[in-house]
Amino acid sequence: MLPFKLVYSEKYFLPIGEHVFRADKFRLIRERLLQQHAADESDFIVPDLASESDVTLVHSPHYVNKLMEGGLSAREELQMEIPYSPQVVDAFMLHTGGSILAAERALEDGVCMNMGGGFHHAFPDHGEGFCMINDFAVAIRVMQKRGKIRRAMTVDCDVHQGNGTAFIFGNSALKPNVLPSSSAPTLASVSGPGTSRANGADVFTISLHQEHNYPFVKPASSIDVNLPDGCGDTEYLAWLDNALSSGLRQFDPELICYVAGADPFSEDQLGGLNLTIEGLKQRDELVFRAARTRNIPVMTTYAGGYANHVEDTVTIHCNTVLAAAEVYRTATSDRPR
Numbered sequence: 001m002l003p004f005k006l007v008y009s010e011k012y013f014l015p016i017g018e019h020v021f022r023a024d025k026f027r028l029i030r031e032r033l034l035q036q037h038a039a040d041e042s043d044f045i046v047p048d049l050a051s052e053s054d055v056t057l058v059h060s061p062h063y064v065n066k067l068m069e070g071g072l073s074a075r076e077e078l079q080m081e082i083p084y085s086p087q088v089v090d091a092f093m094l095h096t097g098g099s100i101l102a103a104e105r106a107l108e109d110g111v112c113m114n115m116g117g118g119f120h121h122a123f124p125d126h127g128e129g130f131c132m133i134n135d136f137a138v139a140i141r142v143m144q145k146r147g148k149i150r151r152a153m154t155v156d157c158d159v160h161q162g163n164g165t166a167f168i169f170g171n172s173a174l175k176p177n178v179l180p181s182s183s184a185p186t187l188a189s190v191s192g193p194g195t196s197r198a199n200g201a202d203v204f205t206i207s208l209h210q211e212h213n214y215p216f217v218k219p220a221s222s223i224d225v226n227l228p229d230g231c232g233d234t235e236y237l238a239w240l241d242n243a244l245s246s247g248l249r250q251f252d253p254e255l256i257c258y259v260a261g262a263d264p265f266s267e268d269q270l271g272g273l274n275l276t277i278e279g280l281k282q283r284d285e286l287v288f289r290a291a292r293t294r295n296i297p298v299m300t301t302y303a304g305g306y307a308n309h310v311e312d313t314v315t316i317h318c319n320t321v322l323a324a325a326e327v328y329r330t331a332t333s334d335r336p337r
């Protein structure tokens, strides 16, 4: 039995037809975990659909109405890059309910994983890049509304920048510093020590991503790490460590939302970084250790993963569970309750 819960529903499957986004990965991950006895049936909990009132904490009522009524224009559907259907909307509402449940359980148990979600390209008034509803942004706003937390941090390690998340939680009153573009990775923090953009903000956003990749317009996160093409394990892990340390010096979150995309993998069809499967597991361990040592609850979502062989995507996502199990099995006795 795992020292935390896995949020999953067989209805996480997205009926989007033949697509680079393998919507059966959620089921395959669950099956692999059970086959390998890394998890048992009692580790899984089933979410409810998010409510429209939850979703409108982040998304505009106009956009949510269009989703519910089938009123998206052809251009809006094209921008989403997945076909619209009421069944797809239901699946996204369920992934969002899953992130709400994962946030709740993380606050109780220290850690919880949504075996889906991570739809970080969804904006308040539109979806894009396979993302219809920004599930974990909704989960953060729901936790705040219920008075369970005031401050949260997103740590987005998908190969693509978390543009929707950055936009949703961005503070338009404070213009970020725009650092000159460089061939070396840039840690584009919008604030120096003592002048934190986090002052007054309630959500601090970190994104590590390939600079020369979708999305081509990148709204500023609190910290953006723009990685060069072909970046490998050692360099990536050093930048992640740097970003986490910097973020956690500037900001004191009561919940971390970790977006554990599998697409920084060297053999990903939509990514241009060069991480190994082992390097990605070390990435997961680094995030969980950073949260654990500071006693910050962490919830995880899966986001992207488009490896040439779907088995590799499944392995990378399963390893996130194994990494958390290794970190939290040793942590349960010394974590203050």
Ligand SMILES: [Zn+2]
Residues within 6 Å of the ligand: 158, 159, 160, 261, 263, 303, 304, 305
């Ligand atoms: Zn991605």
